[in-house]
Amino acid sequence: MNKDFISNSSPSNAALPKSSTMSDEGGMNRRTMVRSGAYSYRPPSPPRIHIPVRKAEDIFLWPSYNLVDSSKLTLEEYNIITGNRLQKSTDRSVRWRYEMRRESQLILDYLFLGPTSTIRDHDFLKREAITMLVVVRDSRAPMNLASVNTASETFNISYCYVDVDTNHLVPAFNQIVNVINSHLLTAHNNTGGATQGKVLVTCTTGNMLSPPLVAAYVMFMFGQEMLDAINFVSVQRFCANFDDEAKGALLTWQELNKASVAVARRRRLERENEENGHAPALASAEGTPNTKRGLDDMMDGVEGDLGSNGDHDRGGYAPFLDVDQ
Template identity: 40%
Template structure:
């Protein structure tokens, strides 16, 4: 750059940074005497893809819970709790890999499935603690091998499907043959519920992201609500900007899938709307523009109306001369 040329605005050579995605955590919720602050999340099935789960499956998994309650443990959080596992939902837990060695915890909580998120460089190696838990307790174990948080979004659909399939299989495995009235009989009443423990190396990065994506998918919640719900119960969970943007993209994917699935599902008594063809590029242009010879150059002109002329660099020699 010439020494007589200076930038007319603050200038940096690094790539522009995207704006941060804040999500408030309610650390200072008022507490009533003898009670703990809670974050209440109301499930919404508006953004759930009906092609992935039926209404019956959702009722089995959620047990028709009208509300999800996340107790605010931030005030009582101890540093040592990061080595333990926390229950996020009635059937979903987050913890580090070390929790898998605690067989007493697995028995006490009734864990039936362990999802292990780990670095893809360890894909060909089996973890001894996972093998022992599977052999001793009969717990189903599943690995998710990723190179980093960005690769998680590719595995979200399959991981969520595997968790739901396991929960449904545990529930339906307790059914006996039909009775005289063609009703299924349960071996235990109330039925035993499947429970899933999601772990990663520290229990603070990959595992919380998987559980947040699960809440968004099954309960139809947005990214911020899911992060708040998880963060209040596992206070050491870390959601950096890359993870938040990944979950933001997952939110957009879920809503698009749900919209497409609902549009393709016929509603009784309602005619199916005819698909309209997309407009061609020549249909978007104004005929007056063609007559004036402007053509495609004016398609985006409204975005620049009202802007002042901006010169990125200024030659200071002209200013001195004047």
């Protein structure tokens, strides 16, 4: 039986090939081995998500109820919130000035995005008829702001704090959708449709915590994918920052939305068939066959893989090389 003697190395010199010696119990037939590649001493990082630079042109969002999870919003509620109005971006990237980061920008015709300092601008709140303040804050340091209480008492404005964990943003995405939509529906119902609510979403700088939540709201309400929603927000508030954690969370949110929309569409189709006295649908809402597999289909071919150690996928890669050969 051979004994392996492998030298230790620190992360600082992990990229250098380290040698080791192998010998039998009698000390004969000593061979020198070197690493085939660098060692890594940390968990693998997720791949970076690149956001391509978009041309300086307007972006349009068309309201479409077919792109929304119907189990969370009825058609009537969706029409009240969006008004079936076309949303058009205003490209501020070319004419952006540094001072504009201290202001709030209109993202949707009923939603502003900016820093919390704009809450103290009472002329702005009055001019834009803001009806709700949403303050996004780090869950590790939740602080109530006196400016929020003052604005709420002065203009009878509703407000809500959304605490976010930067490592787990998806729950905050659900919360921001519910908070904004509930307020808009309440404002409509309380005034008999005479008043449309307007929401100001803020964080300390208006650049880090709140932009991903606004992008998530755009994705949910208008069926947009991550790249399109980020571009829609970024061209209007050019200083908005989306780090890798935010982009990864938005990508997860995108797939969750697609799945929930597909499930809701399938259930709606089955319900309509039952109401019309038709047999249960064997095809999905997209018109494709039912692709559910049975247990036998799923286990087909698995028996042959149970004894495999997966080495056939390595492509002939060996972690060490014998330099004496």
